Amino acid sequence: MLTTAEGRLQALLSDVAAAGTAETVTIGDMLERVGRRSYGAMLLFPSLIVVSPLSGIPGAPSTAALIIILVCVQYLMGRDTVWLPRPILDVRVPRRRLEWALRRTRPLVRVVDRWVRPRLTVLINRFTFSVITAICALLAATMPPSEVLPFAATITASIIALFALALLVRDGLLALFAFVLTGGAVAAFLIFVVPELLKIFG
Template identity: 50%
Template sequence: MAAQGKDAQEKNQPLVSLQAVMARLQTAGEGDTVSVGDMLQAIGPRSFGPVMLVPALIILSPVSGIPTVPTFGAIIITLIALQLMIGRHHVWLPQWLLRRKLKRQTLERAVRFLAPVARVVDRVTRPRLELFTRAPFRQLIALLCILVAATMPVLEPVPFMATSAAAIIALYALALVARDGLLALGALLMTGSALAVWLI
């Protein structure tokens, strides 16, 4: 009982680093497969930044080579960002998306691939210029994530090209997680550059 109480308390703690998000992700579900619903429950439906970060990270990993993964990731990111824009307090996803599954082995491979990156990222991110991670800038970040996510289905036919879009969304989401306004401004510069390249 004490162990269960401790686990529940840990799951209620806010996620403020990339390594913390990935560690929580590894606790999702049971068995050989992990559903989107399992991941949402593990991260916490009130945590918009971490919840938006997860699909972006999955697309950043070699898992993005699996057909339809970038497109489904883009749909999830768009739905989350829309809810962040309108000020919802809990993330809602339709049942057909919540039931989508990944093999646990595939998820763990993605986490292992991103682990070295997470260690480096967590050393350089920290709360600063927090104004740019709060309203109304938070709503602007959500809008930009929607615009970038819209490019993913178009980029998906080119192997791993959707990862460039996912990287930008991951930076925005990580800025919200770490309350790092400087990172948000850097992601904004990357967005402008990337959209210019994609539209040429």
């Protein structure tokens, strides 16, 4: 998994595109292609779902957020592989819609792949991996309520995807950039999303 001559993101999309054999593809099929022993890839995959046109599927951001939280918690617990509940693994996506979404995403992915590379690798270590994982879990927890505002969950998922890619490629500069964006995302959540939630539930 993720071992082709392509860049990391392009290889991930190729693996996902090859998942399953039926006219519908399950989340479980996709994760088996990604590889459940790679926590970086397991974080990257669900965040890309929300960044891609697949985010238009009802419940997709919340499902992706739950996957991200479960992946993060299991990494922090020291598990070797990721466990996900059967109802999540059995979620199905029509293959045509999946392939359409992947085609729409590839141009951006090619650009990102050309930009990222191993840099400031001293910043990517076991400690920072744990810190980033904890931050990704907290960011993912804001995604379901953020669905009250258009594109809010997509922006948050994009930051998680940057963190995940930084871990995969050992790009410390990218990780620093994602940290800065996290501060902005938290501020935006408090300023824009929380008041909307108070209006709805208050």
